[in-house]
Amino acid sequence: MPNQFNYPVIVGPTAGGKTALGVALCKEYARRGLPMGEVVTADAYQIYRGMNIGTAKPTIEEMDGVAHHLLDIVDPGERFTVADWLERAEPMVDRMTSEGIHPVVVGGTNLYIQTFLDGMFTAPEPSNEIMERVEQMEQSERRAELLKVDPEAHERIDSNDLRRTRRALAVFLQTGTPITELQRQWDQEDHARQGAVLVGLHWDSEMINPRINQRVKIMIEMGLVDEVRALWESGKLTDQSAQAIGYKQLIEHFERRCSLDEAIERIKIDTRRFAKNQRTWLKRFRGRRSGSIWIDAPDRDADTMAREIVDRLMNAAVN
Numbered sequence: 001m002p003n004q005f006n007y008p009v010i011v012g013p014t015a016g017g018k019t020a021l022g023v024a025l026c027k028e029y030a031r032r033g034l035p036m037g038e039v040v041t042a043d044a045y046q047i048y049r050g051m052n053i054g055t056a057k058p059t060i061e062e063m064d065g066v067a068h069h070l071l072d073i074v075d076p077g078e079r080f081t082v083a084d085w086l087e088r089a090e091p092m093v094d095r096m097t098s099e100g101i102h103p104v105v106v107g108g109t110n111l112y113i114q115t116f117l118d119g120m121f122t123a124p125e126p127s128n129e130i131m132e133r134v135e136q137m138e139q140s141e142r143r144a145e146l147l148k149v150d151p152e153a154h155e156r157i158d159s160n161d162l163r164r165t166r167r168a169l170a171v172f173l174q175t176g177t178p179i180t181e182l183q184r185q186w187d188q189e190d191h192a193r194q195g196a197v198l199v200g201l202h203w204d205s206e207m208i209n210p211r212i213n214q215r216v217k218i219m220i221e222m223g224l225v226d227e228v229r230a231l232w233e234s235g236k237l238t239d240q241s242a243q244a245i246g247y248k249q250l251i252e253h254f255e256r257r258c259s260l261d262e263a264i265e266r267i268k269i270d271t272r273r274f275a276k277n278q279r280t281w282l283k284r285f286r287g288r289r290s291g292s293i294w295i296d297a298p299d300r301d302a303d304t305m306a307r308e309i310v311d312r313l314m315n316a317a318v319n
Contacts, residue, residue, distance in 0.1 A: 005097065005195060006313040007037075008293075009105040011113055011282060012201030013275045015211040017297055019058050021201070022106040024306035026066040032310070035101045038067040040089055042116060043108030045244040047085070048076045050231055053224045054246030055108075056215070076231060076241040082115050089116060097195065105196070110281040111164075117193050117289075126170035134170045142169050150178035156280045160243055160270060197316070198292035199309055200282055205275070207298050212271045216246075220264060225250060245270050291316065 008025055010018050026037030041047075045055040049072045057071060069092055074080050089105075089112075096103045107113040126134075134142065139162060146169050147154040153168045171179045203211075228250040231237050242251060246267050253263035286294060293312055295305050 005102070006197050006316055007093075007097070007102045007104065007195055008199040008309060008313065009107065009113060009117065009196050010199045010201070011107040011110060011285060012297065013203050013208050013278045013282075014056075014108075014271060015215045015275070016201045016203050016208060017302060018106050018108070018201060019056070019062060020302040021199075021305055021309075022104045023058075023062065023064050023066045024302035025104045025309060026102075027064075028303075028306040028310045029102050035099070036066065037102040037104045038069065038096060039063075040092055040096075040103050040105045041068060041070045041108065042085070042089070042105055042112040044080075044082075044085075044112065045241070046071050046108060047073050047080055048241055049074070050227075050236070051076060051241065051244065051247070053219050053222050053227050054244060056219075076236045077238050079238065079240060082109075082111055083120060085112055086115055086120065110278060110285075113198075114281075114285075117196055117198065119193075126174040130170050130173045131166075134166050134173070139165065142166065145169055146172075150180050152180040153178065156180075156277060156284075158270075158274050158277050160245070160248060162243060163240060197313055198285055198289050200286060200292060200294045201297040202282075202294055203297055205272075205279070208275055209272055212275060213268050216264065216268050216271060219246065225260070229254060245274060 010022055010025075012018050022039045026039060028037075030036040043055065045051055046057045047070060048055070051057070058068060070085065070088060073088070093103045093105070105113070105116060137145070139159075142165050143154065143159055146157075146165060149172045150168060157164045157168060159165075168179045171177075171182065175182070224246060228247050231247070232242075232251050232254055237247065237251075242248060249258075249263045249266040249270065252258050252266075253260050258266070286292065293309055295309070297305070
């Protein structure tokens with residue numbers, strides 16, 4: 001049986017410092033004479049090989065000697081689901097805790113975090129007829145219909161996320177019940193994963209939006225356009241991987257549907273919209289997860305936050 005101790009599961013808005021905090025937490029354990037922590041990445045796009053700049057995948061320099069898991073595990077042409085991720089993450093975390101290593105789960109995809117904390121959401125599978133009906137709809141039509149039948153899901157799911165929009169609408173058409181209502185099963189405390197403590201980074205929109213714009217600027221300077229062009233020309237991207245922000249917009253430029261400047265501006269806009277959707281998830285996490293730790297992140301460096309978080313995790317374990 002794995003040893004039971006508390007370990008952090010980090011959530012927060014994009015460009016909010018989660019990667020740096022994950023590394024700092026791993027090193028903080030080592031500073032206290034414990035085995036260095038290891039990062040378990042929970043990101044639906046950092047799993048893809050070759051999708052590096054646009055997904056903000058940590059570089060070797062940013063990893064700074066800390067082991068990172070579940071990066072670069074499939075090719076962009078492969079289908080990968082939250083169930084696939086969970087199948088890999090669970091035994092990995094169990095192995096670490098059995099060896100006395102603190103896993104540091106670093107979010108990027110809140111659905112992955114929700115599933116890790118509370119288990120797989122189960123719902124009746126929509127029939128082939130319903131799936132075909134939803135597939136034939138334009139995305140704008142799906143979004144309008146979802147807004148009518150499940151406004152919470154409409155707000156939570158990014159407008160560019162074709163797969164989850166289709167899923168939410170199909171589940172409603174199959175069951176007559178909004179997927180948000182069916183997901184209330186996640187709110188039951190007895191489903192909570194033993195030892196996992198949610199750590200949330202709080203940023204106000206007026207503070208995070210300039211960081212998002214700056215991040216996009218840096219990504220372009222690092223070669224994002226060339227990275228996406230190479231993947232697009234190779235035919236390696238699928239409908240799933242090509243939906244990643246930064247890739248979708250530049251593909252539209254390559255297909256001559258917009259200028260490069262317009263594509264870059266759309267990346268900024270869609271990333272800010274994504275951050276807004278993340279805030280909806282974070283409010284849900286904060287309101288329904290007892291024992292979680294929330295940190296006001298602006299003007300605080302990763303090392304300082306890491307010390308506070310480990311102190312609180314260890315104090316909670318003692319008490």
